[in-house]
Amino acid sequence: MARFSFFGEGLPGIDLGELKGKLIVLEGMDGVGRSTHIELLKQWLETNGRAVLVSSMTRSTLAGKRLRQAKEGHTLGSITMSLFYATDFADRLENEMIPALKAGFVVLVDRYVYTLMARAIVRGVDSEWIQDVYRLALKPDGIFYLRVGIDELITRVLQGRGFDYWESGMDLHLGEDMYDSFVEYQSRLLAQFDRMVESYGFEVIDASRSIEDVFGDLKERVLRMLDQRAPQTAG
Amino acid sequence: MKIYGKHRFPGRLFIVEGIDGSGKSTQLSLLHKWLESQGYVVFFSEWNSSPLVKTVTRRGKKKKMLTPMTFSLIHATDFADRTEHQIIPPLKAGAVVLADRYIYTAFARDVARGVNPEWLRKLYAFAVKPTVGFYFRISLDEAIRRLRAGRKALKFYEAGMDLGLSDDAEESFHIFQGRIIEQYEKMVEEFGLQVIDATLSIEDQQAQMRQFVTQTMTGTKKTRIRRWLDLASLGKGSQV
Numbered sequence: 161m162a163r164f165s166f167f168g169e170g171l172p173g174i175d176l177g178e179l180k181g182k183l184i185v186l187e188g189m190d191g192v193g194r195s196t197h198i199e200l201l202k203q204w205l206e207t208n209g210r211a212v213l214v215s216s217m218t219r220s221t222l223a224g225k226r227l228r229q230a231k232e233g234h235t236l237g238s239i240t241m242s243l244f245y246a247t248d249f250a251d252r253l254e255n256e257m258i259p260a261l262k263a264g265f266v267v268l269v270d271r272y273v274y275t276l277m278a279r280a281i282v283r284g285v286d287s288e289w290i291q292d293v294y295r296l297a298l299k300p301d302g303i304f305y306l307r308v309g310i311d312e313l314i315t316r317v318l319q320g321r322g323f324d325y326w327e328s329g330m331d332l333h334l335g336e337d338m339y340d341s342f343v344e345y346q347s348r349l350l351a352q353f354d355r356m357v358e359s360y361g362f363e364v365i366d367a368s369r370s371i372e373d374v375f376g377d378l379k380e381r382v383l384r385m386l387d388q389r390a391p392q393t394a395g
Numbered sequence: 396m397k398i399y400g401k402h403r404f405p406g407r408l409f410i411v412e413g414i415d416g417s418g419k420s421t422q423l424s425l426l427h428k429w430l431e432s433q434g435y436v437v438f439f440s441e442w443n444s445s446p447l448v449k450t451v452t453r454r455g456k457k458k459k460m461l462t463p464m465t466f467s468l469i470h471a472t473d474f475a476d477r478t479e480h481q482i483i484p485p486l487k488a489g490a491v492v493l494a495d496r497y498i499y500t501a502f503a504r505d506v507a508r509g510v511n512p513e514w515l516r517k518l519y520a521f522a523v524k525p526t527v528g529f530y531f532r533i534s535l536d537e538a539i540r541r542l543r544a545g546r547k548a549l550k551f552y553e554a555g556m557d558l559g560l561s562d563d564a565e566e567s568f569h570i571f572q573g574r575i576i577e578q579y580e581k582m583v584e585e586f587g588l589q590v591i592d593a594t595l596s597i598e599d600q601q602a603q604m605r606q607f608v609t610q611t612m613t614g615t616k617k618t619r620i621r622r623w624l625d626l627a628s629l630g631k632g633s634q635v
Binding site: 223239 | 447455
């Protein structure tokens, strides 16, 4: 029996039995250190002889560039934006992730359908509908949710690159200024993520700790997952 | 977010469906002129025309980088943009919206490409249900005969060449469009499409369309500006 399955109807023309690799997802809000940990995991896995592919949002060959441009214009409706992201996601799933899984790679995904669903729901899109859309997606082997509370998140963003239009949900007119809007938007997103922990089986990782501690934690979990599912290739 | 069949707008939405060569666009443009001549405010929206999305679609097609799934999703994105910007606002304002191809085109084409039909219906659940959906029924042979008379080479995706049905474009087109007709025929009942016999004369088809449309127009807003009268009164320097 195939080790992988789709959330629902899935993609036409894909033989799940051919997929051999591992699909590992890092989820979490902007500023929790996802990209740092993806990079660390990649280096560590490669050092241990695993072939790794990283896939990130809005980086599809098909729609990535145009999607990033369209966001500049601020004219996307919420349903259109959700579907544009779904196109980008499907292109990466079919042309990056699935071929890599066939070749036995460990695929590290920087934000999967969960971020896309959370953002859509916060923008007023029907939650059942957006879940239906992503019935096309593969179920990952592991979903690691890097979590920090809202106060910590604000501090990090202030220390980092400052408030960004979309990350502050400015299109939603939630507050008087960027700060109010950011807090409100990110709180809503956080609530959506927290809601998904149980229904989608997220492994919650406390990301308020030092990078070393978080990475140690992640490494241990990833190792356990790789061993458990593929004892013959213990790293 | 309102779903199919649940929108309540004062405007009217008429759409045309059918395979290439069925004459649906001709009929829709005749309807357009007539509705305007009757004083209605009319908007037109065409499949695959969102300024935001169509460059992606065009490039994806040109470079043959679309799979059945991304082909489906990019068209859904295009349709969503037009729904949010070109279809819903005029309907809210009480205008008449005409659409050349609608969600049924996606249902027919994408299912012919192997995409799951139930999933597609969920994907397009945000679409506004048309006041009347016209389906121009024509046999494949007749459609091909008409296309041959007017046209250049068959396009890659239009002929379903991405599916590897046949190396011969003509043959592939035949198989693929045949599957599409099969899907349309199934949808006539499922969605209550109004069938128009596309082999009738242009005038007869148009007369039938106008009849169906008229039945639904009670209470629809007309424009206040009656152009000739206004021009005449301006000439007399009357007060606004």
